[in-house]
Amino acid sequence: MSGLKLTATTFFGLEHVLAKELQQLGAQNVQTGNRAVYFEGDLGFMYKANYNLHTALRILRQLKSFHKIYKATQLYNAIVSIDWSEWFSPQQTFRIDVTGQSKFFKHTKFAALKAKDAIVDQFRSSHHQRPDIDLKQPDIRIVLHFKDQHLDVLLDSSGEPLHKRGYRTQTNTAPLNEVLAAGIVALSGWDARKSLLDPMCGSGTILIEAAMWQMRIPAAINRQKFAFQNWPDYDETLFNLIKNKSIDKIRELPTGIKLIGYDKAFSAIEKARQNIKNANLDAFISVKQADFFKTESVDSGLFLLFNPPYDERLSVDIKTFYKNIGDTLKQSYTGSEAWLLTGNLQTLKYVGLRPSKKIKLFNGKLESRLVQYLLYAGSRRGRLD
Ligand SMILES: C[S@@+](CC[C@H](N)C(=O)[O-])C[C@H]1O[C@@H](n2cnc3c(N)ncnc32)[C@H](O)[C@@H]1O
Numbered sequence: 275m276s277g278l279k280l281t282a283t284t285f286f287g288l289e290h291v292l293a294k295e296l297q298q299l300g301a302q303n304v305q306t307g308n309r310a311v312y313f314e315g316d317l318g319f320m321y322k323a324n325y326n327l328h329t330a331l332r333i334l335r336q337l338k339s340f341h342k343i344y345k346a347t348q349l350y351n352a353i354v355s356i357d358w359s360e361w362f363s364p365q366q367t368f369r370i371d372v373t374g375q376s377k378f379f380k381h382t383k384f385a386a387l388k389a390k391d392a393i394v395d396q397f398r399s400s401h402h403q404r405p406d407i408d409l410k411q412p413d414i415r416i417v418l419h420f421k422d423q424h425l426d427v428l429l430d431s432s433g434e435p436l437h438k439r440g441y442r443t444q445t446n447t448a449p450l451n452e453v454l455a456a457g458i459v460a461l462s463g464w465d466a467r468k469s470l471l472d473p474m475c476g477s478g479t480i481l482i483e484a485a486m487w488q489m490r491i492p493a494a495i496n497r498q499k500f501a502f503q504n505w506p507d508y509d510e511t512l513f514n515l516i517k518n519k520s521i522d523k524i525r526e527l528p529t530g531i532k533l534i535g536y537d538k539a540f541s542a543i544e545k546a547r548q549n550i551k552n553a554n555l556d557a558f559i560s561v562k563q564a565d566f567f568k569t570e571s572v573d574s575g576l577f578l579l580f581n582p583p584y585d586e587r588l589s590v591d592i593k594t595f596y597k598n599i600g601d602t603l604k605q606s607y608t609g610s611e612a613w614l615l616t617g618n619l620q621t622l623k624y625v626g627l628r629p630s631k632k633i634k635l636f637n638g639k640l641e642s643r644l645v646q647y648l649l650y651a652g653s654r655r656g657r658l659d
Pocket of ligand 1: 446447448449450451473474475476477478479480536537538539542564565566567581582583584
């Protein structure tokens, strides 16, 4: 079987990174959209995408498209025209999510309710039984995506979003989403020629995602469950084959390249250690308690990647904190390259260094920036005159 129409969703700003990942994995007809990448592949490729992709949140499989859907009865008829018993049984649970935009269905709950009625009515008349709704852990998740009068009906093949990798059992305050962490690793271009330092590592997400990215470890290697395993066409032998082939591609880090993390809070370091262990990466990543502002570079050229705190929970004011970041980079990390992600755009002016690159991203609804500072020795670049 080939030519399934598939959609991978992601964060705003990561669409091109995800498209590249998909191309490298072997997807066909890859096209970027808004927070989404469209592509084609067979059933095995859908498994491969779920198992491997670092920067996708969900993989959706298109069931059917409809035009001219602008009334509740049209929506009902469209949904009822799909034979749902091909996809699940009345003993399984489901939920419906409505995404996109339609000026005809402004209330997403109303559209979801109509679609649910259509599915339940169909099962009642064919099986004299109806499947129940489960909003938390449904067996089947149906997505209705509207673009005005156009409706795509899709099945979510992932289930829990793919950022739930399975390794993060411990979280510190404000942990970074794993998909976003993988995305900033990719956007920064870290190619493991320099050792990586996250000087404010919290629960260790950036370090873990960076190691997995460079070592080509499938992003979902530690995950137990995908929604496609509940589908009637689930092929376990094929999925096992794909998992084994993906695992065969794992490679070592170059000799001498390390991943290092600091955090001021010992509680954060304990959590990071546990997560790193869960991800089986303790041989490659080491973390220790340290105040970044009191550290010196352990290497002549490091690659720093971090997301400092940026909100009111900071015990010092933002101005002093970000000035300290700039001063520490300038004075103690000459010869290194630093990237930081912040969700408070004001903070950047306090760093006192001129960014060489600024990339716009959205962390959920929060507009953020990923910025690069090149800290050349003896050069004026990276410094504000
Ligand atoms: C936004 S969190 C980082 C989250 C992390 N990327 C994760 O995914 O869990 C910022 C971290 O910076 C740490 N921090 C604050 N000031 C610090 C300092 N001077 N030196 C080192 N770490 C610091 C905090 O303890 C906190 O864990």
